[in-house]
Amino acid sequence: MSDLAGEYDLIVIGTGPGGEGAAMQAVKHGKSVAVIEREPAVGGSCTHRGTIPSKALRYAIFQMTQVNNNVLFREHGITANFMVPDLRRRAKSVIEAQVKMRTAFYDRNDIPIVRGQATFLDAHTVEAVEADGSRSILRGKYVVIATGARPYRPPGIDFSHPRIFDSDTILNVDLHFKSVSVFGAGVIGCEYASMFRNLEIKVNLINNRDRLLEFLDEEIVDALSYHLRERGIIIRHREEFDRIEALSDGVVLHLKSGKQLKTDIMLWAAGRTGNTDGLGLDQAGIEPDKRGNITVNEHLQTNVPHIYAAGDVIGPPALASAAYNQGRYAANEILKGLGCGDECSLPPSLDIPAGIYTSPEISSLGKTERELTESKVPYEVGHAHFKSIARAQITGQTVGMLKLLFHRETLEILGIHCFGANASEIIHIGQAIMSQPAPHNSLLYFINTTFNYPTMAEAYRVAALNGYNRLF
Numbered sequence: 437m438s439d440l441a442g443e444y445d446l447i448v449i450g451t452g453p454g455g456e457g458a459a460m461q462a463v464k465h466g467k468s469v470a471v472i473e474r475e476p477a478v479g480g481s482c483t484h485r486g487t488i489p490s491k492a493l494r495y496a497i498f499q500m501t502q503v504n505n506n507v508l509f510r511e512h513g514i515t516a517n518f519m520v521p522d523l524r525r526r527a528k529s530v531i532e533a534q535v536k537m538r539t540a541f542y543d544r545n546d547i548p549i550v551r552g553q554a555t556f557l558d559a560h561t562v563e564a565v566e567a568d569g570s571r572s573i574l575r576g577k578y579v580v581i582a583t584g585a586r587p588y589r590p591p592g593i594d595f596s597h598p599r600i601f602d603s604d605t606i607l608n609v610d611l612h613f614k615s616v617s618v619f620g621a622g623v624i625g626c627e628y629a630s631m632f633r634n635l636e637i638k639v640n641l642i643n644n645r646d647r648l649l650e651f652l653d654e655e656i657v658d659a660l661s662y663h664l665r666e667r668g669i670i671i672r673h674r675e676e677f678d679r680i681e682a683l684s685d686g687v688v689l690h691l692k693s694g695k696q697l698k699t700d701i702m703l704w705a706a707g708r709t710g711n712t713d714g715l716g717l718d719q720a721g722i723e724p725d726k727r728g729n730i731t732v733n734e735h736l737q738t739n740v741p742h743i744y745a746a747g748d749v750i751g752p753p754a755l756a757s758a759a760y761n762q763g764r765y766a767a768n769e770i771l772k773g774l775g776c777g778d779e780c781s782l783p784p785s786l787d788i789p790a791g792i793y794t795s796p797e798i799s800s801l802g803k804t805e806r807e808l809t810e811s812k813v814p815y816e817v818g819h820a821h822f823k824s825i826a827r828a829q830i831t832g833q834t835v836g837m838l839k840l841l842f843h844r845e846t847l848e849i850l851g852i853h854c855f856g857a858n859a860s861e862i863i864h865i866g867q868a869i870m871s872q873p874a875p876h877n878s879l880l881y882f883i884n885t886t887f888n889y890p891t892m893a894e895a896y897r898v899a900a901l902n903g904y905n906r907l908f
Contacts, residue, residue, distance in 0.1 A: 452480020
């Protein structure tokens with residue numbers, strides 16, 4: 437028996453970053469909002485299986501390597517040697533803190549969390565079915581689908597085997613493995629390959645393309661490839677998957693080139709699938725693509741005008757930061773339809789920096805050199821190599837660089853690319869200037885601004901002067 441749980445201005449399906457962003461934006465403007473979540477706790481894949489646990493694991497590994505690389509500790513015989521199972525406790529505590537905080541957001545704003553699998557009954561009506569069979573029906577003037585994505589699992593691979601993993605299950609590994617093959621050299625594959633190698637695990641990184649992370653600036657990708665190889669990761673480009681032979685003591689990955697790679701475990705990190713199965717999208721008049729992703733327009737609107745989608749369920753860039761802003765953006769569009777008008781805040785930016793948590797980190801925003809060259813934009817480049825930055829010398833994290841791309845005539849900042857420790861933090865200084873209207877988005881800001889010394893922020897002044905001097 438189903439009960440009408442209520443009628444709302446907005447129904448949000450999913451409580452990951454995209455769903456949270458949409459719900460909070462709408463409720464802050466006085467609209468009635470309900471969210472549907474099928475998992476026991478809010479937060480989505482980002483909190484429970486993706487961003488938060490993987491980055492917590494990465495930081496735990498970083499702390500361990502810091503101890504092992506400390507000369508004073510080594511002199512006293514102090515070392516830290518852990519494997520993935522030992523390091524999971526840190527991730528668990530972070531997840532619990534995130535769930536508690538995010539649940540409080542909904543409670544504080546009087547947003548009901550309706551539990552169960554969401555299914556459209558029609559374009560305005562959604563039913564939530566819990567595991568015990570209890571049902572609730574919600575009607576909404578608008579709907580935001582923010583159900584996220586999961587790892588793509590091709591047929592023919594037995595993911596129930598104790599030595600075969602995807603990015604959702606790798607954090608549950610209970611084996612003390614010493615070697616791994618990572619198939620798929622996208623963001624997830626490169627991040628995990630880097631983490632495993634920092635644990636002194638032997639890594640094969642298999643890429644079916646010509647280069648790693650082809651969407652990034654080529655100079656940054658070349659630097660990443662060099663440092664991964666220098667750490668001992670074997671990168672194999674232009675390889676295609678044939679089959680997997682699962683054994684009791686390991687996994688043999690057969691490639692179409694004829695290569696056979698035997699390792700203790702295998703991580704499949706090739707592609708994602710939108711979580712749209714079971715949603716009954718056909719009842720709402722929406723058809724996902726073959727990977728389960730929902731097609732939206734530039735306003736994040738589906739082909740059904742009052743239904744929007746945000747986050748990983750719409751495909752790339754599939755970043756938690758992007759999902760949150762997409763959710764807010766979709767809610768902003770909905771607020772216009774609900775008569776908010778000029779009372780609405782300015783729409784959030786969809787110009788999202790990429791943050792890739794390899795070792796060292798990568799972060800990127802704006803155009804690459806290839807894109808500017810193909811568009812025949814007259815640009816120049818400014819570099820700051822971290823080995824020349826005092827703060828990096830002090831901390832010993834001298835690997836990396838900051839790269840600024842700017843217009844030769846107007847000096848407008850066109851692209852920012854950073855490789856090295858804390859790149860995902862450093863990028864935001866440049867982002868703030870790059871987002872300003874002309875003429876304030878200029879290289880001259882970095883030249884004329886005084887930066888604290890010694891700081892990593894000083895790299896902007898060094899890079900700006902380096903580029904400016906190329907003009908004469």
